[in-house]
Amino acid sequence: MSDENFDDDLDLSTLPDDELVEQMHDDLYDGLREEIVEGTNILLGRGWSASKVLDDALVEGMRIVGIDFRDGILFVPEVLMSANAMKGGMEILRPLLAETGAEPIGKMVIGTVKGDIHDIGKNLVSMMMEGAGFEVIDLGIDNPVENYLEAIEEHKPDILGMSALLTTTMPYMKVVIDTLVEKGMREDFIVLVGGAPLNEEFGEAIGADAYCRDAAVAVETAQTKMAEKRAA
Secondary structure: OOHHHHHHHOOHHHOOHHHHHHHHHHHHHOOOHHHHHHHHHHHHHOOOOHHHHHHHHHHHHHHHHHHHHHOOOOOHHHHHHHHHHHHHHHHHHHHHHHHHOOOOOOEEEEEEEOOOOOOHHHHHHHHHHHHOOOEEEEOOOOEOHHHHHHHHHHHOOOEEEEEOOOOOOOHHHHHHHHHHHHOOOHHHOEEEEEOOOOOHHHHHHHOOOEEEOOHHHHHHHHHHHHHHHHHO
16 A cells, blocks of 8 residues: 555544544645535534534635635646535535524625636635625626526625636626616626636726626625625
8 A cells, every 4th residue: 555545544533523624624725525525514513513514624725725725836627626516515414504593694696607608717706705705696607698597586695706717708797787777776786707808907997896806805805795785
């Protein structure tokens, strides 16, 4: 047996709670989905509430991933693996959280705009927002304004997120925001925009609430804006 496999011998169920939570942070960091599922089930079996497992083990673990992503220590493929591991835990916790009526921090509708089929950045934002305790409705790619309006109508989100990776599709974000303004709905939502060709000036020019440079910034911005909204 090679040295690489020594971790397989670690029996998560033998760890006390605090060490298990630390181990889960490490496993999330390393993108180990099976271990996260196992750890989630062990903590629930020990009488932890779903929201405590979510906050202490998963959200805290993803917060650490987010910081290292922001600082250039981790890269997109690694963060996608972490997010996928997080999803494994979320699939167990989501029905339990729904039963207890635990309110998500907020609700977000997100999608790449019309004419644009790029989705890695958007997927990363979706996963990290979920990881931070938001409910996320992902509309996928190539969304005309009608798709956003339908989703807003159906899901009544707090946040609308739009992504574009092409300079040619960026202006479509303004079409969506202008439509919200025309319908008198613009003030009802926090509008966040992101994508490689955008910048803060562009975000301001089209009337978005914020431009988010990357997924970690998107989560921080969403949390801040939600707190302001609640306070108001």
